[in-house]
Amino acid sequence: MNEMTKYITIVLVLTITAYIFLKPIVTNENEYKVVIVNISDYDISKVEITGPGDNAHEMGIIREGHIQDYIFIPEQDGALEYLITQNNQSLRGVINSSLKKDDKGDIFVVVGERYTVKVYDEFELRHM
DSSP: OOHHHHHHHHHHHHHHHHHHHHHHHHHTTTSEEEEEEEOSSSOBOEEEEEOSTTOEEEEOOBOTTOEEEEEEOOOSSEEEEEEEEETTEEEEEEEEEEEOTTOOEEEEEEEOGGGOEEEEEHHHHHTO
């Protein structure tokens, strides 16, 4: 083989290998993502997401019209819950009542007017 063929072969092998290993990392394909969406007129001062096992996360301020996400891999079966603080009001609820170990996907928690909170999964949003 000449030098050019060797070079092209090495580049192809490295590109395919990088794609195979990096695609799941970049696309969060094996992870569970909770996206907090603030479409209300007020900032959210704090969000706490708690779940089974070690899945607990606290977010800071989410400005009106902004989003913030939390990505993790569920370690146990159980309920995934939220506690949102907005204007000294506490909004508590369930994101997923039957989260399974190693579940994958995206779920959206939308905070709207008058302290309403709606939970949508990615499947529901695609068919709206």
